[in-house]
Amino acid sequence: MASSISFVGSNGLMDVPAPPWIRTDAILFASWGQLLLAMIKHGAVETVRKGEQLSMKPAEFGLLIDGGLYATDSPPGNESRALLIDFLRRGDLFIPTISGNLKITLTPHCKTTCLIVREAALGAFKAEFETWDMCEPILCADMAQAYSQAVSASIGKDQDKIRRVLSIMASHPTAIDSKLGREIEAGKQLIRDLAGVQKRSATRAFRFLEDAGEVSFYGYKRLFYRGQQAHPQA
CATH class of the missing domain: 2.60.120.10 (Jelly Rolls)
Structure with missing residues (x-):
């Protein structure tokens, strides 16, 4: 209360x-x-x-x-x-x-x-x-x-829904700058819930974002968000 x-x-x-x-x-x-x-x-x-x-x-x-x-x-x-x-x-x-x-x-x-x-x-x-x-x-x-x-x-792909939530959280004053990206106190379940994504689909989306280097999870309650990285032209 x-x-x-x-x-x-x-x-x-x-x-x-x-x-x-x-x-x-x-x-x-x-x-x-x-x-x-x-x-x-x-x-x-x-x-x-x-x-x-x-x-x-x-x-x-x-x-x-x-x-x-x-x-x-x-x-x-x-x-x-x-x-x-x-x-x-x-x-x-x-x-x-x-x-x-x-x-x-x-x-x-x-x-x-x-x-x-x-x-x-x-x-x-x-x-x-x-x-x-x-x-x-x-x-x-x-x-x-x-x-x-x-x-x-909310009409987009599940990975885009999750990316939107991560971006909003990263821009909030409660997030902290670090060498690994913006440190956010949140776990996968909260992000999944806020994004409105079901667990199985969220698991695939998180794996995609981690493989792309956009986010790293440490334990159940902390993550580092770097966002979409620009790739240099060949």
Whole structure:
């Protein structure tokens, strides 16, 4: 179960970066500080740990402070085969539904801290930060676009689905640079689940990617990802 505390004072949260869709909009970016203050005043800091899920009602929203959240259209490991929509990072705003009817499952990659505005505080938050009426539709559209891109990617070959998940994980701040590539704390089962690939097909896809030098697995919970390597012209 996620733990939460009411939040009084910024406690360093004012340095959380704005998401890209706010940074590229001059009007919204100018109000980022006000948005943070309103969320701090009316929201609560909540911590979710690996193996848990972040539970939210449809109207609620959150800001990722530290860690990472897998946003999928169903729980990883579910027989319906989850689709990885996004791997949320520090500064990302998020909602628990897309277009009001598609529920998003939010699962932590590691111990993750979020600032959540819960349903009971929404009225007071919106009264204080009226610009939210501009932000919310853009946030919804941004997540809907991420979902559309994920659906398009799910049509490809299984090795491409797995490669997409590996690439997303490698670009996340929780991955670490090393001489062997980007070090990622994840095992084959998690990657297979996030890619929506069945075990037998995933085994072949992993072997292909390993033989191609794109990824190396060390134990059950760690891998190094190098991506597709450019081959020199003869």
